[in-house]
Amino acid sequence: MNSPPETPSSAERPAVTDAELLTAHINGDPHAFSDIVKRHRDRMWAVALRTLGDPDEAADAVQDAFVSAYRKAATFRGEAAVTTWLHRIVVNACLDRMRRKSVRPVADDELIEAAERETPMPDQTLEREVSMEVSAALKLLPGDQRAALVLVDMMGYSVEDAAQVLQVPSGTVKSRCARGRAKLAPILSHLRNRSEANRVSSAKGAELRDG
Amino acid sequence: MTGDTHYDLEILAELAEDLLDAGTAQRVREHLAVCDPCGELLADLAAVREVLAATPTPAMPMGVALRVDKALAAEAESRRSGGLGLVETPDWDELMRDAPWERQAEPSRAEAQPEQPVRLGVVAEDGSVVPARRSSRRSAQRRRWAMPAIAAAAAVAVVGTAVTATSLLVAGGDDQSGAPTVALPVESSAASSAQEEPSRSPARALAYNVTNSDHNYSNHELRMPLEDLLGPAPAMQGTDPSGVDQVAKCVSAVSKRSGLEVFAVDQGQYNGQEALVVASWKQRAAQTVRVDVVDPFNCKNLRKPALGRW
Numbered sequence: 001m002n003s004p005p006e007t008p009s010s011a012e013r014p015a016v017t018d019a020e021l022l023t024a025h026i027n028g029d030p031h032a033f034s035d036i037v038k039r040h041r042d043r044m045w046a047v048a049l050r051t052l053g054d055p056d057e058a059a060d061a062v063q064d065a066f067v068s069a070y071r072k073a074a075t076f077r078g079e080a081a082v083t084t085w086l087h088r089i090v091v092n093a094c095l096d097r098m099r100r101k102s103v104r105p106v107a108d109d110e111l112i113e114a115a116e117r118e119t120p121m122p123d124q125t126l127e128r129e130v131s132m133e134v135s136a137a138l139k140l141l142p143g144d145q146r147a148a149l150v151l152v153d154m155m156g157y158s159v160e161d162a163a164q165v166l167q168v169p170s171g172t173v174k175s176r177c178a179r180g181r182a183k184l185a186p187i188l189s190h191l192r193n194r195s196e197a198n199r200v201s202s203a204k205g206a207e208l209r210d211g
Numbered sequence: 212m213t214g215d216t217h218y219d220l221e222i223l224a225e226l227a228e229d230l231l232d233a234g235t236a237q238r239v240r241e242h243l244a245v246c247d248p249c250g251e252l253l254a255d256l257a258a259v260r261e262v263l264a265a266t267p268t269p270a271m272p273m274g275v276a277l278r279v280d281k282a283l284a285a286e287a288e289s290r291r292s293g294g295l296g297l298v299e300t301p302d303w304d305e306l307m308r309d310a311p312w313e314r315q316a317e318p319s320r321a322e323a324q325p326e327q328p329v330r331l332g333v334v335a336e337d338g339s340v341v342p343a344r345r346s347s348r349r350s351a352q353r354r355r356w357a358m359p360a361i362a363a364a365a366a367v368a369v370v371g372t373a374v375t376a377t378s379l380l381v382a383g384g385d386d387q388s389g390a391p392t393v394a395l396p397v398e399s400s401a402a403s404s405a406q407e408e409p410s411r412s413p414a415r416a417l418a419y420n421v422t423n424s425d426h427n428y429s430n431h432e433l434r435m436p437l438e439d440l441l442g443p444a445p446a447m448q449g450t451d452p453s454g455v456d457q458v459a460k461c462v463s464a465v466s467k468r469s470g471l472e473v474f475a476v477d478q479g480q481y482n483g484q485e486a487l488v489v490a491s492w493k494q495r496a497a498q499t500v501r502v503d504v505v506d507p508f509n510c511k512n513l514r515k516p517a518l519g520r521w
Contacts, residue, residue: 029511030287030511030512031468031511031512033283034280034283035468037279037280037283041271041276041279042268042270042271044271045269045270045271045272045275046268046269049268049269050266050268055272055275058275059274059275059278062271062275062279063275063278063279063282066279066282066283067282067283067286070283070286070287071286130262130265130266131266131267134262134263134266149263153259153260153263153264154263154264154266154268155268156264171230174228174229174230175225175228175230177224177228178221178224178225178227178228178230179221179224181220181224181227181256181259181260182219182220182221182223182224182256183220184259184263185220185224185252185255185256185258185259186220186255188255188258188259188262189255189258191262
């Protein structure tokens with residue numbers, strides 16, 4: 001739950017650090033940057049996919065982000081972990097994309113309606129169902145709240161790490177998460193109630209089920 | 212806050228994040244202790260976190276990964292041609308792709324190579340210089356990079372097996388008659404003394420087979436089954452330990468890049484340039500191998516790694 005962005009996604013820590021690879025890239029090593037990409041692309045993909053909620057958009061954003069990181073490598077000052085820096089570029093690429101598509105914040109009842117509209121087909125497995133429902137719900141949040149929830153609740157980063165990525169104070173991350181969760185609660189409680197027969201997702205639910 | 216008695220989701224979510232001032236937090240907690248509907252809302256909020264955390268995050272699809280790789284390759288290419296300041300080892304494969312000699316010059320070169328009695332780019336015993344055999348058609352692009360290659364050669368001594376005097380790189384010269392411009396003799400005593408003690412050969416302890424064919428490989432040849440090419444070459448022995456270390460360094464670099472197990476390395480040339488041909492099992496059962504061609508100094512790829520057959 002609390003794995004910080006610094007932790008490589010692979011099980012073993014690689015011998016060459018990200019910072020060393022980035023330095024090698026700046027110094028002209030033509031392979032160093034692809035090594036960085038290989039290490040982190042799955043995480044970056046997850047962040048972009050969850051933040052944008054659309055695979056095509058996410059692919060564009062991740063590509064923009066990596067190309068931009070490639071170009072901007074020399075401006076990396078080492079004040080943060082390379083992964084934090086990469087996350088920041090990916091999140092910003094996603095937020096840029098959202099802004100360009102001028103996604104407006106939506107009212108709560110609109111959210112619920114939309115989520116019901118996008119309710120997936122009943123013959124899908126529960127896990128996929130949940131995943132699609134979550135995606136649809138997240139899409140209806142303002143970008144800043146969405147990005148905070150993706151990093152903290154979905155990717156499991158600490159509030160402090162998310163604050164570094166988003167370049168805002170920790171308190172701001174907390175309040176974005178709080179507001180985002182408050183908006184999602186009615187939608188996902190609908191999900192929770194709907195699947196209560198199969199799956200109990202909270203202690204309160206267990207209490208209800210067991211009488 | 213809704214009315215005087217209940218609290219809305221946002222307040223409850225802020226309570227959970229410890230964002231409320233102490234007085235408000237106290238009042239909300241007291242209310243929660245006696246209000247079931249608000250307790251239920253709090254459970255809904257907790258469920259949000261659980262549902263989000265439980266939502267799987269899939270790995271990047273192969274298609275997207277390839278797209279990103281392609282975009283980065285294009286970026287690297289535009290940077291190289293735009294001269295934006297990165298000093299990069301040229302990617303021979305990119306530079307020479309579609310170049311006429313890649314296809315047309317190959318047959319003659321491939322035939323001529325095996326008969327060649329002396330190593331390419333070597334100072335013979337009598338002190339005369341045998342120029343490296345090169346394609347008569349040479350690109351201006353490629354000559355441009357000759358100087359860094361010489362600098363690299365000066366830093367790393369590569370000692371041959373059979374010839375006492377050793378390493379030389381030739382720059383310039385548009386055809387075979389062109390005079391070689393640089394010779395870098397390396398002390399030969401290291402080579403000969405090492406030769407007398409073949410038992411010390413570190414190659415035997417390695418997980419991969421190292422040969423030293425000094426064959427000048429072409430792309431065409433590397434597409435053919437490699438066992439015929441790499442198999443019969445003399446095993447490397449009595450070589451300067453620094454050369455062996457260099458091979459080991461490149462093997463480890465290649466293996467790290469590919470994530471595959473290297474099983475054979477041949478010291479030779481690639482289109483006239485000193486190179487290590489590194490073979491790794493892709494699928495052993497299917498006899499498919501990944502072939503990396505790297506320069507022996509910096510272990511950089513001289514062409515794109517390709518799939519081949521053993």
